[in-house]
Structure formats: C-alpha cells, structure tokens
Amino acid sequence: MAANKPEEFDEFDATELPPSKSQLKREMSQLQALGERLVAMQHGQLEQLPIPEPLLDAVYLAQRIRNTREGYRRQLQYIGKLMRGLDTEELEQALHDMDHQSDVQNAFFHQLEKRRDDILAGGDEAIQTLVEEYPSADRQRLRQLYRQAQKQQAENKPPAAARELFKYLREICS
Known part of the structure; x- marks a missing residue:
C-alpha cells in the first residue's frame, strides 16, 4: 500500500469548489426576501429604482394577487427566479440609499x-x-x-x- 504524499493535499484550494446546496438556498431566500420587499413598496417608489421591465411587471402582478395565497407564493418564487439572472447590487444600493x-x-x-x-x-x-x-x-x-x-x-x-x-x-x- 502506497503512502499518500503530503504534497498532493497542499495543492487543494477550497475557493475552487462550487457553492454548497445550503449556500445556494440561502442566496435564493435572500433574493426572494428582496422581491417581497419590492412587492411591499408603492408604485412611485418602484419607478425610482433600477428594475428591468419584466421584473417590474412581475412585481405589479404580485401586488394585484396578494390575496390569493398560493398564486402569490408562486409569483414571489418567480420574482426570485427573475432576480437570479440579475446583478442585484445596484438595486440593493438604491434601496439602501432610499432607506x-x-x-x-x-x-x-x-x-x-x-x-x-x-x-x-x-x-x-x-x-x-x-x-x-x-x-x-x-x-x-x-x-x-x-x-x-x-x-x-x-x-x-x-x-x-x-x-x-x-x-x-x-x-x-x-
């Protein structure tokens, strides 16, 4: 049986690993929470934010269907999905500035x-x-x-x- 060489383990870099499943879920939850915050805002405030048109339409739809439990939940998930493809730093900065x-x-x-x-x-x-x-x-x-x-x-x-x-x-x- 050959002994493991210590040099093989020195080359391991943890930053090259993809994010864990738990980390991905946390990120998706944060995006969905950001979406919920957008849904809670008024139209005038939303107009001031740098939001792409498809996301803005989804937010307006979620505001209209707020009383339907399952449809509203799915719409929030859809908003989170739309936000995954966006760089949300600018949006978060605009919300921070507004606060x-x-x-x-x-x-x-x-x-x-x-x-x-x-x-x-x-x-x-x-x-x-x-x-x-x-x-x-x-x-x-x-x-x-x-x-x-x-x-x-x-x-x-x-x-x-x-x-x-x-x-x-x-x-x-x-």
Whole structure:
C-alpha cells in the first residue's frame, strides 16, 4: 500500500469548489426576501429604482394577487427566479440609499426641532445666532413668532406659533 504524499493535499484550494446546496438556498431566500420587499413598496417608489421591465411587471402582478395565497407564493418564487439572472447590487444600493434618505430627513427634522426649542428657550440670543447663520432669515418674523409662542404657552393655549416657527425654520434652513 502506497503512502499518500503530503504534497498532493497542499495543492487543494477550497475557493475552487462550487457553492454548497445550503449556500445556494440561502442566496435564493435572500433574493426572494428582496422581491417581497419590492412587492411591499408603492408604485412611485418602484419607478425610482433600477428594475428591468419584466421584473417590474412581475412585481405589479404580485401586488394585484396578494390575496390569493398560493398564486402569490408562486409569483414571489418567480420574482426570485427573475432576480437570479440579475446583478442585484445596484438595486440593493438604491434601496439602501432610499432607506438612508429617510434617516437623513429625520435627522434634519430633529435638528429643526432643536433649533425651535433653542429659540423658545433662549429668545433674542438664539434668534441672533440663527440670523448670523442664515442671513436670509427675517429677524422680525422670528421675534414675532417667539413672542406669540411665549404668550400661548403662558395662557395654556395650543402651540400654534411654535408650529409656525418650525415651518418657518424648515423654509429658511432648506
């Protein structure tokens, strides 16, 4: 019986093996989950994404047949099959950017709320700081909204002036 030579095993490269059956199933499940996410989106959002026409038609059909259990399941599988032939990196990047855009918008609104609260707490000093940062801001209107908000708060009325101040801040900071 001949002994195995160690040199034969050194040449083995695991990267040359095809993906396992489990790995292929995981990839197909990810594509199908991406398809489900597309089906859950609105038409306007889908129009903004780089989706080929056959896939877009399949997504629209899945949206229409959502109430039929078996047909909907098969349509999702078909969407996954269509996506196997595509390079989904661009689509995933567009979805990520779309998600990130809402995060940026939320952060912007939080910043505006903080500015409004700073003005309501700091008065003329905070208004002066804002006017220095945004020269297009109308100091008189800011002071007027500040005084109205203070008056409404003292009288326990709804904060209409504070809301108006927020809208004005959004207008000048955009």
